[in-house]
Amino acid sequence: MAIAILFLPIHLHGDEIRVIFPNQQYRRVALRTFYMGNVEYLSGQELAQVFSVNSYVNDDVNKLVLYFREGEVKVTAFSSFIIVNDLALQMPMPTYFDGSEYYLPARAFFSVLGATVLPGARFDDVRRAFVGPDSYTAFNIFSARVESKQNGTLIRVRTNEEFDTRNVVRYITDNGWLVVQVPGGIVDTLAVSRSSLGGIIRSSWGRQLEKSAELRFKLTDRISLPEVYQIAGGTELHITIRNPVRPKGDRTKEMREQWYLDTIVIDPGHGGIDAGTVGRGGLMEKTVTLDVALRLGRLLKRTTNMKVVYTRDEDVFIPLWQRTKIANETGGKLFISIHVNGVKNRTAHGFETWLLAPANTEEAIEVARLENSVIALEESNHAYQEFSDEALILSTMAQSAWMKESEALAAIMQEQLSKQLGAPNRGVKQAGFLVLIGATMPKVLVETGFISNRIEEKKLGQNEYRQNIAEGLYDAILLFKQKYEGAMLAEQNQ
């Protein structure tokens, strides 16, 4: 049955009516109302939310059903009749419906509720408030408080009745939410979303299901299923999460099984306002790195079916953290950051490849300092707050899953560049390069030459030399792909 929708100016003259729960003085809630003529209307769905009752909209027959504990209230669009537990009651004016919300004449509807499913509830003219029944407690599950403990995280959920915890459903979603469903629970969803957080819980919210209250907690780490305990007297539910114990190597194995070199991330160092190091002749690092990167990308695209992702493909400034983010979000399987060296000692020349690890020599610290200094150019360095010492250690450890592969890639790259360039092979080195932190894949940073050396600056300015660098890197990637995809697949088949 189709119903003509009346377009009424219901959003004009908006007002509100407070809702008071004598049992829950701390609650400050109000229902928005609208005047049509001199009759004040409110949204049925909003009322359901405030009273924490389920509601159901039947679009076929234009009915709204509210499920109070004391019974069902059925409202029909444009009808003045309300059905409460099969009893038909008539209001002095009809409801309105705007295609999604059902609007009820506030005073008349409050009278119906007070006489039926909310016994004793009344409208207080002085306070312009709808006062719930004295004993009415809309909820039996309230806000949660998360406490960080030595061996895990404790979520204390405030309740006002005892629940049978044997029936509590717990599971963890693929995207890291812990879901706890408490049968018989009626949850104050607003309060739960404002719970105090901590431990491994990043956010929380709740929703009312037909027969259960559902609480959701966003986890920052993988956990096994927590235990749920009822505290005697029914004042709290305790959800206890033990610190994750991750068997060594497990995660690595999992990652290895998924490793197939189909996407390669090429990161041309610097760009835009960050020129990198600049040679005496005026050649800028950012120009060389971009050109070499594009040459390498073209070679890969022309002869393989690998997807090539550039962190930048023009002369723009990209913060370091964003480069890693691009690598992870595009499903990169290999990350190659291309740079050009610059040092005070103008005789230094040749190429070298770097791995992410705590810097262990003066020289390594100096090179890392130079490449990391770009952060000073970034407008806001909030993204690096994560790089506290502890985060650095954790990140380095997480990356150690790919350390073996990164080392192998670096070695192959040095070998292949050596064949191409006829410049000194300065070997594989280690330092704490920020651009390498966070990328969850084998990753290296290559310093293709010294712009601070007059002869090498000249070479780096030539197309032919840049092409040679790109070809060296290209050969290295193909060799690495051949060797490691094979090894990993063989490992899987054992």
Ligand SMILES: [Zn+2]
């Ligand atoms: Zn650089």
